[in-house]
Amino acid sequence: MNLLSVSNLNVNFKMKKQELAALIDVSFTLNRGERIAIVGESGAGKSILGFSIVNLISKPGYIKSGSIKLENKELTKMNLRQLQEIRGKRIAMIFQDPMMTLNPVLTIGDQLVETIRSHTKITYKDARNIAIEKLHNVQIASPETRFDQYPHELSGGMRQRVIIASVLLLNPDIIIADEPTTALDVTIQAEILQLLLAICRDNGVALVLISHDLGVVSKVAERTLVMYAGHIVEEGPTLEIINDPQHPYTQGLLNALPQMTLPGQRLNQIQGSMPSLTERPTGCAFHPRCPYATEKCQQEQPSFIHSGVSSVACFLVEDMVNDFANQDEEDR
Structure with missing residues (x-):
């Protein structure tokens, strides 16, 4: 049995004159101890998917339809008390800005102890x-001293370590990390990612890493979901996606990495921008930015097709897979 199963999830935002779709038929699974990544540009729907898993979507957003199951428990049907x-x-969450999570007027220790005692009946x-x-455990030096300090007395990297410590207090089965290293410098980013990876491995904790950076994802995740405009457009083993990206959008994300250009050259970028919820194009949402788009792409939404060990929603890939299959038949 999968630890987490998301099936045909649709999340909408109900506005005065219309309903806007933020997630469209999103499906994926997560096994116990598995590490997956959800990647895409800002506005792709990554964070909304993360928040949806624990039903933290704020109004006017709401889960319109679909299923989110933690083992055999349907999370979308739970009331507030059950969700708590x-x-x-x-399921625990790590946010990109630790100061949004930590209370500035309480010591680190008070906040950690409060978290423990709100869920368990033990002494202070x-x-x-x-x-x-x-x-x-999260490699904070002099933890007894840090216990009595306030969040503003710690560095950004130290605060993020405190957040990781806080999510480990109750031994969760799943950690959802939403851009956990965005606000940190490169050196501290690497330290935090290695810490998160070690903790998940050592404790058998499943991880959902939300990121815009495939370079970051490659160091942590075993499997990657690529999102664009509320859809998953490619899914597969992380190394396979990085070494042989199938969807034109995934190819664009990889080409935009700084290491893909020589020193002194302009960085590559995907032409155009992510469509807003009010301007979602018909057909494949990526077609206005895709160099391979055809008239069919403008009119129809592609379904998933298996290509190697990945699944891809793209007519170009579908045509190539079909051509290969037909050629194979002729050779026989």
């Missing part, structure tokens, strides 16, 4: 010992 039992305890002393142990 899941949030933090079974025991909760304090657990908190200090978790701070030690």
Whole structure:
């Protein structure tokens, strides 16, 4: 049984005059201990998908249809009290800005202890010992000292370590990390990613890493979902997607990485921009930016087709797969 199963998920934003689709028929699974990534530009729907998993979509957004199951439990049908039992305890979230999570007027220790005691019936002393142990586990020096400090007294990287420690307090099955290293410099980014990877491996925790950077994803995730305008357009093993990207959008994301250009050259970029919810084009949403788009792409939405070990929603790939199959038949 999959640990997490998302099936045909549709998330809309209900405006005064219209409903806008933010996620469209999104489906994927996550196994226990597996690490997956969700990548795409800003506006692709990555964070909305992450928030949807624990039903944290704020109005006017709402889950219109579809299923989100944690093992055999349907999360979309749960009331607030039931969801509070899941949030933090079974599924925990790490946000890109730790100051949005940490309370500036409470010490680090008070916040960690409060988290533990809100879900368990243990003494303050025991909760304090657990908190200090978790701070030690995320490689925070002098955890007893940090326990009594306020968030503003810590560096950005240290605060992110505190957040990781906080999500480990209740031993969750899944961690959803939404751009957890965006606000950090490159050196600290690498340290945080290695820490997150080690923690998930050592504790058998499944990870959903949300990122716009395929370079970051390649270091952590076993499997990658590429999102564009609310759709998943490619899914497969991370190394396969990086070494042999199938969808033109995935190819564009990889070509835009800084390491894909020589020093002194202009960075590559995908022409155009992500469509807004009010300007979603017909057919394949990527067609206005795609160098291979045809009239069919403008009119119809492509279905997923298997290409090697990946699944891709693209008519170009579909034609190539069909041509290869036909050629194979003729050779026989």
